[in-house]
Amino acid sequence: MAATAAQLCDVGYLNMTIEGVAARAGVGKSTIYRWWPSKAALVVETLKSRSMLSPIELTGDSRADLRAVIASTFQIVTHSPAGMILPALAVDLIRDPAAHEQLHALLRPRRESVLTVIRTIAARGDLPADVDAGLLLDIYSGTLLYRVLLSGEPVTESIIDQLTDLLLSGTAPHILLML
C-alpha cells in the first residue's frame, strides 16, 4: 500500500504500473496479483486506507460553512495527488460497473459528511428546505474539476467565492476586477 501511494505521487495513476509498485515494495509482480486483480483495484484500496480529509467543523455561519466545504474540494483538486487520481480512476473504471461501485463506496463517507453540512444549512433556513444536496455538491465539485482538467482558464481562489455566492444567494458568476 505504501509503495502504491508513493508510486501514485511520483508518476500519477495512468503511468503507474503493477511492475513499478512491485519493484518499489521489493516483491514479485505475482505477489501483488495474488491480492489485487487489477491496478484499479489496488489503487481503490490504497486510497481507502488513507484518510484523505479532515472532518468538517461547522461554525454556525452558513456562508462560512459552505465556503469551507468548497475550499476543501478546491484544495484537493488543485494540490492533492488524489485530485487527479480520482478522475483518472473513474474514467478507467467506466466500463467496469463493479469496480466503479467500489470507487463510489470509497467516496461515500466524505460525500455523506458534505451532504449533512448542506442539509444543516437548509435546516437553518439559508438554503431551500427541499435543496437537492447531491446536485449542489456535484455542481461545485464538477466546476472545480472541469476548470483544472478541461477549461484551460486560470484556477484561482476567487472561484470558491463565486460558487458560494451562486449556490447560497443565486448570484450569477461575474467578472472580478483585479485591483
Place this chain on the structure above:
Amino acid sequence: MAATAAQLCDVGYLNMTIEGVAARAGVGKSTIYRWWPSKAALVVETLKSRSMLSPIELTGDSRADLRAVIASTFQIVTHSPAGMILPALAVDLIRDPAAHEQLHALLRPRRESVLTVIRTIAARGDLPADVDAGLLLDIYSGTLLYRVLLSGEPVTESIIDQLTDLLLSGTAPHILLML
C-alpha cells in the same frame, strides 16, 4: 484517422493502443509513429478532424437558448464517445503542458461559440452585464461530467433544467418530486 475513431468507439481511450489502430488500418506500427509521437497526439488530431457538434442556433428566448447549450453538453457527456474520451485524454495530458494546450485548442471553437451565446443572453439583459461566461460554462459542463464520472447518482435530464434555473434565475437546486 478513421481507424483511430473506430478503435476509440470500440474500446475507449484508455484501452486503445497504437498496435490496435495499426492493425485496424492495415499498416505497421512504425507508420503511425512516423506521423504521431504518441497515442494522445493521434487522438487529439482525430478529434480535431471530426466536427463533433452542430452549430448553436439562437431562438431569442434566453431560457431556451441557455437550456439548449446545456442540453447539448448533456448529450455529449451521456451519449457520445467523445464525452468520456476528453476527460481521459485530459488526465493523460496533465503532465504534458504542450499536448494539454493542443487539447484546449481543440475545444476552443466550441467553447467560443458557447461564450458568444452566454454574452448574447447578457446583452439582452437576462444575465448580468459583467457575467463571467467562462465560469458559467465550466459550472454546467463540470457538473454534468462529475455526475457521470464520480457522483454515483442518477443522470437524468432534469439536471438540464436545474442548471438552467440556477444560472439564469439563481434558483438553488431542489429535489424534484417524480409524479
